[in-house]
Amino acid sequence: MKKYLSELSIGDMAKISGFDADRCSDRDFARDLEDRLLEIGFEEGLKVEVLHEGPVGRDPMAVRVGNMTVGLRRIEADAVCIHEEDQQESHGNEAAAAE
Amino acid sequence: MSDLHIALVGTPNCGKSSLFNMLTGSRQKVANYPGVTVERRSGHYQTSTGRQVHLVDLPGIYSLKDRTLDERITRQVVTGAHPHEPRPDILLCVADSTNLRVHLRLVLELRALGLPLILALNMADLAERDGIRIDLDRLSRELGVPVISTVAVRQSGMTGLKKLLDRDLHDLTRKQAPAGEGIRKEQHLSTRDLQKMARKLANRILIAEGHQHRITRQLDQVILHPVVGPFVLFGLLFVMFQAVFSWAEAPMAWIDGSIVWLQDRLVAFLPESWFLSLLNDGILAGVGSVIVFLPQILILFTFILIMEATGYMARAAFLMDRLMAKVGLNGRAFIPLISSFACAIPGVMATRTIENARDRMTTIMIAPLMTCSARLPVYTLIIAAFIPNKTVWGGMGLQGLVMFGLYLSGVVSALIVAAVMKMTLTKGVAQPFLMELPKYQLPRLKNLLIDLMERARIFLRRAGTIILSTTIILWGLASYPKAPKDATDPEIYYSFAGMLGKILQHIFAPLGFNWEITVALIPGMAAREVAVAALGTVYSLSGDEDKVADSLVNVLQGSWPLPTALAFLAWYVFAPQCLSTIAVVRRETNSWRWTGFMVAYLFALAYLAAWAVNSIARAVIG
Numbered sequence: 001m002k003k004y005l006s007e008l009s010i011g012d013m014a015k016i017s018g019f020d021a022d023r024c025s026d027r028d029f030a031r032d033l034e035d036r037l038l039e040i041g042f043e044e045g046l047k048v049e050v051l052h053e054g055p056v057g058r059d060p061m062a063v064r065v066g067n068m069t070v071g072l073r074r075i076e077a078d079a080v081c082i083h084e085e086d087q088q089e090s091h092g093n094e095a096a097a098a099e
Numbered sequence: 100m101s102d103l104h105i106a107l108v109g110t111p112n113c114g115k116s117s118l119f120n121m122l123t124g125s126r127q128k129v130a131n132y133p134g135v136t137v138e139r140r141s142g143h144y145q146t147s148t149g150r151q152v153h154l155v156d157l158p159g160i161y162s163l164k165d166r167t168l169d170e171r172i173t174r175q176v177v178t179g180a181h182p183h184e185p186r187p188d189i190l191l192c193v194a195d196s197t198n199l200r201v202h203l204r205l206v207l208e209l210r211a212l213g214l215p216l217i218l219a220l221n222m223a224d225l226a227e228r229d230g231i232r233i234d235l236d237r238l239s240r241e242l243g244v245p246v247i248s249t250v251a252v253r254q255s256g257m258t259g260l261k262k263l264l265d266r267d268l269h270d271l272t273r274k275q276a277p278a279g280e281g282i283r284k285e286q287h288l289s290t291r292d293l294q295k296m297a298r299k300l301a302n303r304i305l306i307a308e309g310h311q312h313r314i315t316r317q318l319d320q321v322i323l324h325p326v327v328g329p330f331v332l333f334g335l336l337f338v339m340f341q342a343v344f345s346w347a348e349a350p351m352a353w354i355d356g357s358i359v360w361l362q363d364r365l366v367a368f369l370p371e372s373w374f375l376s377l378l379n380d381g382i383l384a385g386v387g388s389v390i391v392f393l394p395q396i397l398i399l400f401t402f403i404l405i406m407e408a409t410g411y412m413a414r415a416a417f418l419m420d421r422l423m424a425k426v427g428l429n430g431r432a433f434i435p436l437i438s439s440f441a442c443a444i445p446g447v448m449a450t451r452t453i454e455n456a457r458d459r460m461t462t463i464m465i466a467p468l469m470t471c472s473a474r475l476p477v478y479t480l481i482i483a484a485f486i487p488n489k490t491v492w493g494g495m496g497l498q499g500l501v502m503f504g505l506y507l508s509g510v511v512s513a514l515i516v517a518a519v520m521k522m523t524l525t526k527g528v529a530q531p532f533l534m535e536l537p538k539y540q541l542p543r544l545k546n547l548l549i550d551l552m553e554r555a556r557i558f559l560r561r562a563g564t565i566i567l568s569t570t571i572i573l574w575g576l577a578s579y580p581k582a583p584k585d586a587t588d589p590e591i592y593y594s595f596a597g598m599l600g601k602i603l604q605h606i607f608a609p610l611g612f613n614w615e616i617t618v619a620l621i622p623g624m625a626a627r628e629v630a631v632a633a634l635g636t637v638y639s640l641s642g643d644e645d646k647v648a649d650s651l652v653n654v655l656q657g658s659w660p661l662p663t664a665l666a667f668l669a670w671y672v673f674a675p676q677c678l679s680t681i682a683v684v685r686r687e688t689n690s691w692r693w694t695g696f697m698v699a700y701l702f703a704l705a706y707l708a709a710w711a712v713n714s715i716a717r718a719v720i721g
Contacts (some may be wrong), residue, residue, distance in 0.1 A: 015594070035164070062417060068535055
């Protein structure tokens with residue numbers, strides 16, 4: 001079963017596996033969404049980590065992608081497909097990178 | 100040597116505008132591109148060899164597509180298709196060193212245009228602190244363009260950059276020409292392919308990747324915390340409001356005092372004549388009503404600019420986005436709307452941080468519904484005269500309750516209007532919130548001062564001219580023709596304003612407004628608080644402001660029925676009786692149609708609300 005960035009919560013890490021803007025019901029909105037996500041720095045193979053969630057309805061969410069933090073609404077995060085990372089392993093990687 | 104035209108291009112948050120400030124200093128001006136609301140910042144400086152360099156700071160963009168107004172303008176300028184902007188000789192592409200992987204894509208896209216390009220890797224200090232190391236020579240070689248490392252908030256790198264820009268233009272062009280053939284095809288590459296190219300390039304030139312900006316992460320643990328975060332935000336807003344009201348009080352009193360002093364001087368030196376009246380009641384009063392706003396505007400903008408420069412503004416938008424989204428607005432609309440509680444003028448000017456044009460327009464249109472401080476004298480007067488000072492339900496004062504109700508009606512109607520506009524006038528494709536949360540940075544005093552001066556200049560110049568000419572017209576209406584010698588009524592009765600008031604009275608009668616109110620509304624167009632002084636004039640009261648307000652309480656109690664007073668309050672919740680706001684909305688929207696729409700809908704709402712309140716109150720009281 002496919003997983004999406006919108007399903008994650010604070011502390012979760014994952015790897016971006018692709019985009020699927022067609023899931024969005026608003027066709028016009030979806031049209032440019034993939035390009036916009038790419039432009040701001042989302043890309044296949046990059047790691048993402050959910051850092052923060054908005055105070056109301058846990059929306060929007062702040063995600064670390066690459067070397068930056070991006071804020072996005074869950075409806076937008078719904079277009080980002082992910083593989084969930086093994087928590088232990090990725091934490092190990094983080095620690096190693098920080099050394 | 101001929102003048103050089105340079106355009107600065109880059110993503111939002113790359114420090115492009117700070118770099119621009121550093122290069123041009125105060126020799127810059129901010130205007131709008133003709134016909135649109137996109138801000139055009141331009142400036143110039145002279146090189147050591149005496150060449151004039153004209154710089155234009157293009158809007159921050161992520162790509163050259165045609166999706167947003169910012170992208171369209173930038174695209175038009177860099178391709179030479181813009182009707183008013185000359186095609187630049189050199190593109191100065193600014194990229195954030197700490198996030199090169201993402202920014203190189205835009206660099207590749209820009210290089211494909213075939214214009215001479217210089218790449219400034221900005222925020223070099225932050226990159227160094229985070230342990231990021233970039234092979235500048237290799238990047239320059241692979242791209243075939245000069246690359247320079249800069250720190251926009253410091254002089255560092257600025258001399259090198261200026262020297263680079265001063266080199267012979269032909270030299271630059273020649274050097275970059277051979278690559279031309281090969282790159283042209285990049286223009287047709289998709290975002291994804293460009294991204295791939297950029298990433299490969301980044302992998303080759305990044306010597307060390309660095310680690311996350313630790314301070315930013317730690318600060319965000321508090322500032323974006325779901326519970327603590329909103330507290331910090333509201334605490335900050337509380338301090339901001341305290342500052343606006345308490346710090347601005349003294350300078351506002353000085354301005355008022357100086358105007359009165361000048362008026363007294365004129366009375367002492369000039370004989371009583373129409374000329375003296377024009378100077379005192381027309382020009383000086385007009386100038387006074389403009390600059391008296393300045394302290395509040397400067398204080399509010401100091402807060403707003405600091406929030407912007409430190410990176411906090413994006414966090415405030417993040418925290419408030421869900422609530423604002425409920426009425427179809429972006430989280431970025433929150434600060435401008437809150438500022439409008441002090442005064443709609445800086446609020447409307449602060450909407451520049453909203454990238455989406457439609458969201459920005461909606462926010463501007465509803466900003467005047469936030470109860471600004473100028474409504475307070477009117478509210479206080481009517482409440483003191485008509486609302487009994489007694490306590491109701493559990494110790495709450497009735498007067499305070501009415502005041503709260505007035506504030507609440509403003510907010511609730513603003514939300515309704517925004518929701519209705521989103522479904523009609525500003526309808527369109529939903530805009531993503533998608534926004535970078537930039538790294539925290541300390542603001543630089545110099546940048547802050549330049550920006551602050553620019554805001555003050557915009558307000559004084561653009562709004563000032565409209566306000567001044569209109570106050571003179573209002574003065575003429577209220578002073579002419581003169582009253583006959585044997586006049587029994589107050590002077591204003593015989594003037595054009597008086598005549599206009601009599602005509603308007605037919606329209607305003609259903610609201611329970613009498614002739615005195617309709618006449619007072621005419622000079623009251625200048626600013627809301629002027630209505631108090633105008634009522635004083637109509638009821639032939641004299642003395643200073645406080646005395647007039649005191650005696651007005653008694654006069655009004657005797658001559659207005661309660662439904663009239665309540666309808667008058669309802670009128671002031673909506674009525675756009677503030678020339679400065681109208682002038683600023685005209686400037687910021689760059690459109691008389693939107694301005695006209697705002698004035699019309701607010702007057703319509705004011706009329707409906709006052710009519711409803713008057714009718715209901717009369718039915719209830721009997």
